Amino acid sequence: MNGPILCDTTLRDGEQSPGVAFTAAEKISIARMLDEIGVPEIEVGTPAMGGEESEAVSGIVSLGLKARVLARNRALISDIDASLGCGVTVIAISLPVSDLQIERKLGRDRSWVLTQLCRSLKYAVRRGLSVCAGAEDASRADQEFLCEFARAAAACGAERIRFCDTVGRLDPEETFKKVSDLVSRVPLPVEIHTHNDFGLAVANALAGIRAGVQVVSTTVLGLGERAGNAALEQIVMSLKHLHGMETKVRTERLRPLCETVAQACGREIPPGQPVVGEAAFTHESGIHADGVLKDPALYEPYRPEETGGVRKIVLGKHSGRRALLHKLKELGLPLESLQVSDLLEKVRCLSLRRKRSLADWELSRLYEETFVLPDAVEPPCRGKV
Numbered sequence: 001m002n003g004p005i006l007c008d009t010t011l012r013d014g015e016q017s018p019g020v021a022f023t024a025a026e027k028i029s030i031a032r033m034l035d036e037i038g039v040p041e042i043e044v045g046t047p048a049m050g051g052e053e054s055e056a057v058s059g060i061v062s063l064g065l066k067a068r069v070l071a072r073n074r075a076l077i078s079d080i081d082a083s084l085g086c087g088v089t090v091i092a093i094s095l096p097v098s099d100l101q102i103e104r105k106l107g108r109d110r111s112w113v114l115t116q117l118c119r120s121l122k123y124a125v126r127r128g129l130s131v132c133a134g135a136e137d138a139s140r141a142d143q144e145f146l147c148e149f150a151r152a153a154a155a156c157g158a159e160r161i162r163f164c165d166t167v168g169r170l171d172p173e174e175t176f177k178k179v180s181d182l183v184s185r186v187p188l189p190v191e192i193h194t195h196n197d198f199g200l201a202v203a204n205a206l207a208g209i210r211a212g213v214q215v216v217s218t219t220v221l222g223l224g225e226r227a228g229n230a231a232l233e234q235i236v237m238s239l240k241h242l243h244g245m246e247t248k249v250r251t252e253r254l255r256p257l258c259e260t261v262a263q264a265c266g267r268e269i270p271p272g273q274p275v276v277g278e279a280a281f282t283h284e285s286g287i288h289a290d291g292v293l294k295d296p297a298l299y300e301p302y303r304p305e306e307t308g309g310v311r312k313i314v315l316g317k318h319s320g321r322r323a324l325l326h327k328l329k330e331l332g333l334p335l336e337s338l339q340v341s342d343l344l345e346k347v348r349c350l351s352l353r354r355k356r357s358l359a360d361w362e363l364s365r366l367y368e369e370t371f372v373l374p375d376a377v378e379p380p381c382r383g384k385v
């Protein structure tokens, strides 16, 4: 079954992540990678910012990617002109739809929003642009007004509506209800854009997909405002393995993409990051390591190679005999099984002392100290842990 269209906004919402700033060259290189792995839509920035931002947008447009390239706009003629100046053919026009944002942020009312929506949409459509109408703060909006907004967007020429859970305040059940209702009542395809304030961005996006959206908004590593957005790599792998949906993304290239983006952010990928974290396919505890050595499916949801990763068995405080023997064999260090207990105790002890798994060189040194030069070197640890 074909999955929804992915609209990746790493280069727009992702870059709005606190402390993240991409150069034009980094944006162009990330856009190229997103295109190469098969992401069909890329939201690349806000041309109205001018300077290096509009240069980056123009630069990405001139690459002639297979992916559709979107630029973000407020509902202002000057923003649309800036997008036209960069050569984009698809834009998102964003307007708040919750009373809270309409009144407190803009000092306006609902009718002003509808007027501004139609005015900007018609201006853009007359100039040949395809437009996604972004309903900002849709999750906190009155649902009747949201539907009115969507119908107005359809009447004024929008190609789809973006349902934004701007402050990540929905759970999957609520998302399903609100999005199903919207999908059934408006004559436009719906996109879902979720935020991760409660750690539910991916779950909510998946709920939106079950509810019938045609487009899902993602960012690499879940970058984005505050706690971020729905992570591209998590959405792709969840669709494939939990929903049985194909996205045409070359999943084996997800890890290099994530590493490139992390580097451009000046951030490390946290070890426990789902799908692409260092720990995602690393096994230490005795039972799990023994399990994956018998059959990886016992403790892995899919093969690590699918995302460009590798399975690792590491030694530490929780290791067992089988993992130790496996590791020694990998390193070409022969050992009788009767001798394992001694070395295992030292492995556990050193790992506890260093508060981490052991590197291969540390295991080799322990092995030497225990069996090759037992009297020459002070053992690193005495007694049972």
Ligand SMILES: [Zn+2]
Binding pocket: 013, 164, 166, 193, 195, 224, 225
């Ligand atoms: Zn957002």
